[in-house]
Amino acid sequence: MDTPKRILVACGTAIATSTVVAKGIEEALKERGIQITTRQCKASEVRSLVDGADLIVTTTPVPSDLGVPVIQTLAFLTGIGKEEVIEQIITALKD
Amino acid sequence: MSRVIAELLQPTCVLLNQKFENSEEIIRAIGTELYEAGYVKESFAEAAIDREKNLPTGLPLAGGFNAAIPHTEIEHVIKPALGLVTLTQEVNFQNMVNPQESVPVRMVFVLALEQPKAQIEMLQEIASVLQNPDLVGRILKAESFEEVISELRK
Numbered sequence: 001m002d003t004p005k006r007i008l009v010a011c012g013t014a015i016a017t018s019t020v021v022a023k024g025i026e027e028a029l030k031e032r033g034i035q036i037t038t039r040q041c042k043a044s045e046v047r048s049l050v051d052g053a054d055l056i057v058t059t060t061p062v063p064s065d066l067g068v069p070v071i072q073t074l075a076f077l078t079g080i081g082k083e084e085v086i087e088q089i090i091t092a093l094k095d
Numbered sequence: 096m097s098r099v100i101a102e103l104l105q106p107t108c109v110l111l112n113q114k115f116e117n118s119e120e121i122i123r124a125i126g127t128e129l130y131e132a133g134y135v136k137e138s139f140a141e142a143a144i145d146r147e148k149n150l151p152t153g154l155p156l157a158g159g160f161n162a163a164i165p166h167t168e169i170e171h172v173i174k175p176a177l178g179l180v181t182l183t184q185e186v187n188f189q190n191m192v193n194p195q196e197s198v199p200v201r202m203v204f205v206l207a208l209e210q211p212k213a214q215i216e217m218l219q220e221i222a223s224v225l226q227n228p229d230l231v232g233r234i235l236k237a238e239s240f241e242e243v244i245s246e247l248r249k
Contacts (some may be wrong), residue, residue, distance in 0.1 A: 012150030015208050016166050017191070020218045043150070059191050060150055074192050078154050079226035 004035035005093045008049055008068075010058040014042040017059045017077060024076035025057060028086045034093070055092050069095070097220040097247040100177060104247075105132050106240045108178035108205075115180070118188050118200075119144050122165050125178035125205040134176035135207050143167040143205070153188030153198030158228020160235060161198045163188040164221065166206035175214055178205035179243065181235050201235055 007025060011018035022038040029036050041049050043060045056062060056070045059077065064070065069092040075082040108128040115121045126140025146167045153163045185199035204221055208214050224230055230246060237243045 012146065012152075012191075013166065013168060015169060015210075016164070016206055016218055017152075019215055020222050023215060023219065024222075061192070061194065072192050074154055077222050077225060078156050079222075080155070080157050 002035065004037045005054040006052055007036055007038045007089075007093075008046065008053040008056045009038050009040050010043045010046050010056060010060065010062055011040075012043060012060050014040050014045070021057060021059060021073075021076040024082075025086075025089065029089070032086075032090070034090065036093070055089065057089065096249070097224055099214075099217045100220045100224070101244050101247040103175060103177040103217055104179055104240075104244065105129070105134065105176055107132055108134075108176065109240045109243060110178075110180045111237060111239070111243070112183050113180055114183055115186055118147060118163065118165075118186055118203075121180050121182075121186060121203050122147060122205065125180060125203070129176055129178055129205070129207055132176070134172070134174055136171050136173060139167065139171040139207065142171045147188070151189035151191055151194050153190045153200055154225060155190065155198050156225055156228065156231065158231055160201045160228070160231050161185075161188075162202040162204065162225055162231070163198070163200045164204045164206055166208060169209050172207045172209040174207075175209050175217070176207045177217070178207070179203070179234075180205070181237070202231060 009018045009022040018040040075085040129135040180203040187197040190196040
C-alpha cells in the first residue's frame with residue numbers, strides 16, 4: 001500500500017476552522033478510498049512545518065513560495081464549491 | 096439538529112436583531128457578556144478584536160446572508176461557550192480567505208474555545224448551520240433566545 005499523503009491544514013489559530021477542514025478532508029477522501037494524514041497548524045507556522053507535506057489546505061492566506069501546492073478554500077465551512085475543492089485536492093495529491 | 100450549539104449558547108450572550116456600527120463593537124459586546132457570565136477572561140474581547148484585524152473571520156454564505164465567526168487563542172478562555180449576534184443591518188467583516196475583501200454580515204457566532212482541536216462537534220455543527228441557508232434565515236428572524244434554541248434543535 002502507498003504511504004498516506006500528508007496534508008498540512010492551516011488556519012489563523014489552529015483551533016477552530018482547521019479542525020473542521022481537517023475532518024472534512026479526512027471524511028471526503030476516506031469515502032473515496034484515498035489514504036491521507038492531516039496535521040493542523042497556524043498559518044504563521046506553515047513555513048516551518050511544510051517539510052514532508054504533499055499539500056497545504058488553508059482558510060487564511062499563506063506564502064506562495066513554499067514549494068508545495070496550496071489550496072485556499074472556505075468550502076469545508078460554507079459548503080460553497082465543496083465538491084470542486086475535493087476534486088482539486090485529489091488532483092493535487094496525484095501530481 | 097444542532098444539539099451542542101444549543102447547549103453552549105448562553106442566554107445573556109445571544110443578542111438578537113441588534114444594530115452595530117462595526118465588527119469591533121459586536122465582538123466587544125459579546126466578549127463583555129461572555130466575561131460577565133464567567134466563560135472568558137477580561138482579555139478575551141480585545142484579543143478577539145485584534146485577531147479579527149489580522150486574521151479576519153468573515154464567511155460569504157450560499158443563501159445571501161453572510162456570517163462571521165470571531166474567536167481567539169485558548170489562553171483567554173475559561174470554559175467553552177458560544178455567543179450569537181443577529182443584525183438588522185449588515186456589518187462588514189473581512190473575508191477569512193481574502194482579507195482585502197469585505198463581507199457584509201448579518202449573523203455572528205463568537206466562539207470561546209478552551210482546547211486546541213477540541214469542540215469538534217460544536218465546530219461541525221456551526222459549519223452545518225452556515226451551510227443551511229433556510230436555517231440561517233430562520234435564526235435571523237428569531238426574536239427570542241428560546242426561538243433560536245428551538246430552531247437549532249429541530
